[in-house]
Amino acid sequence: xxxxxxxxxxxxxxxxxxxxxxxxxxxxxxxxxxxxxxxxxxxxxxxxxxxxxxxxxxxxxxxxxxxxxxxxxxxxxxxxxxxxxxxxxxxxxxxxxxxxxxxxxxxxxxxxxxxxxxxxxxxxxxxxxxxxxxxxxxxxxxxxxxxxxxxxxxxxxxxxxxxxxxxxxxxxxxxxxxxxxxxxxxxxxxxxxxxxxxxxxxxxxxxxxxxxxxxxxxxxxxxxxxxxxxxxxxxxxxxxxxxxxxxxxxxxxxxxxxxxxxxxxxxxx
Ligand SMILES: NC(=O)c1ccc[n+]([C@@H]2O[C@H](COP(=O)([O-])OP(=O)(O)OC[C@H]3O[C@@H](n4cnc5c(N)ncnc54)[C@H](O)[C@@H]3O)[C@@H](O)[C@H]2O)c1
Numbered sequence: 001x002x003x004x005x006x007x008x009x010x011x012x013x014x015x016x017x018x019x020x021x022x023x024x025x026x027x028x029x030x031x032x033x034x035x036x037x038x039x040x041x042x043x044x045x046x047x048x049x050x051x052x053x054x055x056x057x058x059x060x061x062x063x064x065x066x067x068x069x070x071x072x073x074x075x076x077x078x079x080x081x082x083x084x085x086x087x088x089x090x091x092x093x094x095x096x097x098x099x100x101x102x103x104x105x106x107x108x109x110x111x112x113x114x115x116x117x118x119x120x121x122x123x124x125x126x127x128x129x130x131x132x133x134x135x136x137x138x139x140x141x142x143x144x145x146x147x148x149x150x151x152x153x154x155x156x157x158x159x160x161x162x163x164x165x166x167x168x169x170x171x172x173x174x175x176x177x178x179x180x181x182x183x184x185x186x187x188x189x190x191x192x193x194x195x196x197x198x199x200x201x202x203x204x205x206x207x208x209x210x211x212x213x214x215x216x217x218x219x220x221x222x223x224x225x226x227x228x229x230x231x232x233x234x235x236x237x238x239x240x241x242x243x244x245x246x247x248x249x250x251x252x253x254x255x256x257x258x259x260x261x262x263x264x265x266x267x268x269x
Contacts, residue, residue: 009041010269011240018244023252025050028102030095032056032085033112034082035063037211038161041239042109042246047075049247054098056083056091056107057112075231085112085138086130095145104149107250110139110160113180117172128175135179139186147199155198157250160187162205162261164269168230175264183217184261191259200258207265209237223250 014020017140024046034043040062046053047070057063060082071077079101083094092133099105114134118127150156166177166246187203194201208214208227227236245264248254263269 009240011238021049021247021251028052028105029107030054030105031109031111035059035066037213038239038242039111040066041243043078045243052102054079056081056094058084086133088141091138092145099149104153105146107157110142110206115173116178131175132179135176136182149182150199151197158201159246159249160202160203164205164207164265167269174198182235188259195258202249205261205263206242207237207268211239230268237266
C-alpha cells in the first residue's frame with residue numbers, strides 16, 4: 001500500500017497478510033483532501049487495488065508528489081486538481097470534470113478536514129463558519145454531486161470520515177468536534193434515501209492516527225502517555241490502518257453494510 005512518502009508503510013506490520021479486492025479493480029473513486037495524511041493513504045490504497053482514483057486538495061506540491069510516486073510504483077496515475085472545498089461550486093465542478101475523465105464514481109470518500117486548535121473564547125462567527133465550511137459542509141455537497149452517477153451504475157459506496165476525538169471528549173477543538181459529531185447524522189440521515197438505489201453510506205471514525213502532521217504538531221510526551229493509557233492495542237495507528245477499512249467498505253464484500261459507524265481506534269473509545 002502506498003503512502004505519500006517514500007517511508008515504508010508502518011501499518012503493514014510483520015507477519016500481516018492483507019486482503020485485496022477484485023471488485024475495486026477499474027472502479028472510479030473520488031477522495032477529498034487526498035494529498036497528505038490519511039487521504040493520501042486512501043488514494044494509494046485504491047490505486048494499489050487497480051481502481052481509477054480522483055482526488056482534490058489545496059496542497060499542490062504534495063498532490064503532485066503523490067501522483068508521481070504512484071506512477072513510479074506502476075499504478076494508474078490519479079486524476080487530481082487543486083480545489084478548496086470551501087468553494088462548493090468548485091468542489092462540484094471537480095467531481096463533474098473527474099467523472100467525465102474516469103467515469104461514474106462507484107465510491108466517494110469524504111476525507112477532507114482541518115483539526116486546527118481553538119478555544120471557546122477565541123471563536124468568532126466567521127471562524128465558526130469557516131470551520132464548518134471545511135469540516136462539515138463539503139461532504140453533503142460532494143454526495144449530491146456523485147449520487148446521479150451512482151444511480152446510473154446501480155450501486156455506490158459513500159464513506160464519511162468521522163472521528164472518535166469528540167467521543168472521548170478531546171477538548172482542544174470544539175468547532176471541529178461539532179462538525180465531526182455531525183458525520184454520523186449525515187450518514188444515518190441519508191442511508192434510507194440512498195439505500196433504495198443500492199448506494200451505501202457509512203462513517204469510518206479513526207482514533208489518533210500518526211500522520212506526519214499529527215506527529216509534527218500535536219504528539220508530545222503527554223500524548224504518548226495518553227495513547228499508552230487509552231488504547232487496548234500497543235501499536236500506533238497508521239494512515240494505512242484507516243485506508244484498509246475504507247477499502248473494505250467500498251468493496252462488494254461490504255454489500256450489506258450501510259448506515260453504520262466503523263471505528264478504527266485500537267480500542268480507545
Ligand atoms: N489524524 C487523526 O488522528 C484523525 C483522527 C480522527 C479523525 N480523523 C479524520 O480523518 C480524516 C483525515 O485526517 P488527516 O489527519 O489525514 O487530515 P489532515 O488535516 O492531515 O489532512 C487533510 C487533507 O485535507 C487537505 N485540506 C485542508 N483544507 C482543505 C481545503 N479547504 N480544501 C481542500 N483540501 C483541504 C489538506 O491539505 C490535507 O491534505 C479527516 O476527516 C479527519 O477529521 C483523523
